Amino acid sequence: MIDLHYWPTPNGHKITLFLEEAGLPYTIHPVDIGKGEQFRPEFLAIAPNNRMPAIVDHEPLGGGDPLSIFESGAILLYLAEKTGRFLPADTAGRYDAIQWLMWQMGGLGPMAGQNHHFNIYAPEKIPYAQDRYIRETARLYGVLDKRLADRDFIAGDYSIADMAAYPWIVPHEAQGQKLEDFPNLKRWFDAIAARPATAAAYAKGKAISDGSKPMTDEQRRNLFGTPPKN
Template identity: 75%
Template sequence: MIDLHYWTTPNGHKVTLLLEEAGLPYRIVPVNIGKGQQFEPDFLAIAPNNRIPAIVDDLPAGGGEPIALFESGAILLYLADKTDRFIPGDAHGRAEVLQWLFWQMGGLGPMAGQNHHFNIYAPEKIPYAMDRYVRETARLYGVMDKRLADRPFLAGSSYSIADMASYPWIVPHQQQGQDLADFPNLKRWFEAITERPATKRAYALAATINPQPAPMSDEEKKLLFGQTAR
């Protein structure tokens, strides 16, 4: 059994997408980041960066002690290797998936996250920051759109963890100031993944964990965004 320490964020959705696609048995351990549960000692023992998601796999491949993992990209790669699915076995195919997985981790996720922060959560509106991250998000959407012009998925002909990593960051495209009509290849890709049964199950699950997401209170914003080194 895999314990998934999870909240209903794009990074959390990445892992439920893969678990649902793979049919692996798992249970959700909710970590309400608006209530500060990511700072509790039991969670920090698994995820020292106090960020969701994290997993504990009680039955790792080959046996042995349970494996705990944090960082969504590492979790996707671990589970793909565990199941021998959603990442090719050949060197060229694996390289294609890995570069787009890391592109999401280093680019799309952080830039879209800053877009969300300055346009939705920041206590003051800073036009330069808002414009900068909306534009950078659009640039990254454009990169995906060009990539998808001659292939159905980011790494080629097969759905992979690269797609699972990126899709949840495209779901809130309207909040990011983006219109998918401007990116027709990306729009086609997005709609195809949306219709996958595993995608529907993953997002239905999210609705049971956090059924009516409310705007963050000032106290929750302070808790989530006001962390320091101590």
């Protein structure tokens, strides 16, 4: 059994996508990041960077004591190795998927995250920052669109590279992007959205929080460490 410490954010969705696809038994332990639950000592014991998701595998690969892992990319790699799924076995294919996983972790996620922050959550609008991150998000969408020009998925068959990238494309409208401008990416996006495991993963997230309520000052402080705007 895997304990998943989770909140329905793009990084959280990555892990439920894998677990639903693989059919692994897991229990979700919500970590309400708006309430500051990511700072609780029991969570910091498994995720010292106070970010979710994190897992505790009670039947770890190789046996032994329960294994805790934080950082969504590391969790995806571990789950792929544990199950032997969603990561090619050959060296070239394996590192093709891994390099695109790293691309998401180092590029698409952080840049889209800044896009979200300055365009949705920032207490004051800074046009330079808004434009900067919208344009950088568009550039990264273009990189992915070009990659998908001659293939169905990012690295061969459906893999952890796709599971990592897809949740960051879901909020494309909020990022100032139109999928119609990226036809290869749109085809890929629609194919993943139609997978039953994707629907199941997002339904579980929505059951916990649909993100529809306005952000309070307390939530802003817990998420961003910033004082409320006067």
